[in-house]
Amino acid sequence: MNVGQAARILLVRWAKEILNDGKDPRLYCKQFEWLWIKSDYAGEIQSVGTLGDEVWIAELMGQTQAKIRGWVTERLRALSG
8 A cells, every 4th residue: 555545434424524523624734744745755645635725715716614614525525436
């Protein structure tokens, strides 16, 4: 198993926990970014590696917190599905 595969396994575990517990996934974007950086920017988890930046941009553009939470949640579902 390479680093990218291991990072994906960990991220999927985190995503499932967040989704199952009904937690706000926006609060975990920095953890996802940290893991992406520590995995040397593994392609296996790139789809969530920049979520923090994407959330920040969406907020600047006036998107509602509910809408942002919704698409972050969908991104995690897609990753863990």
